[in-house]
Amino acid sequence: MDPEIEALRIVLTARPRPPGLAERRQRLDALGAHYAIDPDIRLEPVEIRGLRAEWSTAPAADPSRVILFLHGGGYISGSIESHRPLATEIGRAAGARTLALEYRRAPEHPFPAAVKDVVAAYRSLLAEGFAPSHIAIAGDSAGGGLAIALMVAAREQELAQPACGWCISPWVDLEGSGASITTKAALDPLIQKDYLAELAAAYLNGSNPRAPLASPLHADLRGLPPLLIQVGSAETLLDDAVRLAGAAGAADVAVRLEVWPDMIHAWPLFHQQIAAGKRAIVRAAAFIRETQGNRP
Numbered sequence: 001m002d003p004e005i006e007a008l009r010i011v012l013t014a015r016p017r018p019p020g021l022a023e024r025r026q027r028l029d030a031l032g033a034h035y036a037i038d039p040d041i042r043l044e045p046v047e048i049r050g051l052r053a054e055w056s057t058a059p060a061a062d063p064s065r066v067i068l069f070l071h072g073g074g075y076i077s078g079s080i081e082s083h084r085p086l087a088t089e090i091g092r093a094a095g096a097r098t099l100a101l102e103y104r105r106a107p108e109h110p111f112p113a114a115v116k117d118v119v120a121a122y123r124s125l126l127a128e129g130f131a132p133s134h135i136a137i138a139g140d141s142a143g144g145g146l147a148i149a150l151m152v153a154a155r156e157q158e159l160a161q162p163a164c165g166w167c168i169s170p171w172v173d174l175e176g177s178g179a180s181i182t183t184k185a186a187l188d189p190l191i192q193k194d195y196l197a198e199l200a201a202a203y204l205n206g207s208n209p210r211a212p213l214a215s216p217l218h219a220d221l222r223g224l225p226p227l228l229i230q231v232g233s234a235e236t237l238l239d240d241a242v243r244l245a246g247a248a249g250a251a252d253v254a255v256r257l258e259v260w261p262d263m264i265h266a267w268p269l270f271h272q273q274i275a276a277g278k279r280a281i282v283r284a285a286a287f288i289r290e291t292q293g294n295r296p
Helices: 004-014 021-034 078-093 115-127 142-156 195-206 238-250 275-291
Strands: 043-046 051-057 062-070 096-101 135-140 164-168 227-232 255-260
Touching: 004 051, 004 062, 004 275, 021 078, 043 115, 051 078, 051 115, 062 078, 062 115, 062 142, 078 096, 078 135, 096 115, 115 142, 135 142, 135 275, 164 195, 195 227, 227 238, 227 275, 238 255, 255 275
Parallel strands: 062 096, 062 135, 135 164, 164 227, 227 255
Antiparallel strands: 043 051, 051 096
16 A cells, blocks of 8 residues: 555545535635645636636746646535646646636536536637647546546537546546445545535536536547546546546547556645655646647
8 A cells, every 4th residue: 555645545534524515615725725836836817708717837838838727626616726736737747838717616506517617718728829739638536527528518519629638537427337436435535425426416406417518428439639547546436437448449539547556536636745646747747748749
């Protein structure tokens, strides 16, 4: 067992999830505040069609290349603040600017509001003159599912596909039908079946859980760009990632699936204290550089 992830598991297990929505949102935001942002990172708040967003730029970033980052949080929580350490780090590592989007969240704004928001942000980047081949889409957990949904919606709306997608521990099956929901339950300190069902109900608000843009595992994935899917072996969403990779491969999509031993859900979020989190980001950055044609 990786000693760093085991130490983190103990900490997370000792801090159970609060029952209230406001407290849950504050708890996840506090994660981002716990980690420092390098002082040479330039942050620029912007608004995209009424939504909060934030550009982050490291000194060596190529201004023509961008990563559109979609935060996780089960569609009910997560924000620019909660995921700022991860969003800024992938931009630095990949040599690109990062645009973190604060899409609308459930239950106030259920499906398909988040999908509409991320597609609008992608359209905004295209309208600003960014080449599709210089745009990467990235996200963790629900954000990973949204990344796939964005690309499917873009194809349906006859928009050019981005260069690639990076999905960290993606949640792509809102029915929760993967076997790992049960078989990995004792190992995962963050995501359990009952909680996923609660999140899905809040987000779907009566919509079909198999709707392709809600559960992209059931989408037609043909024509999507190369995907990198990273997942931990110790998380209940392991089968979401494995099945997504299989569905993408069957649809003739170039896909890389990385199963990281001992890792828990969305472990790159903790990259400042877990070496495997930093290594995962470095590998993702190399993938993004390669697909954007920006090899170091």
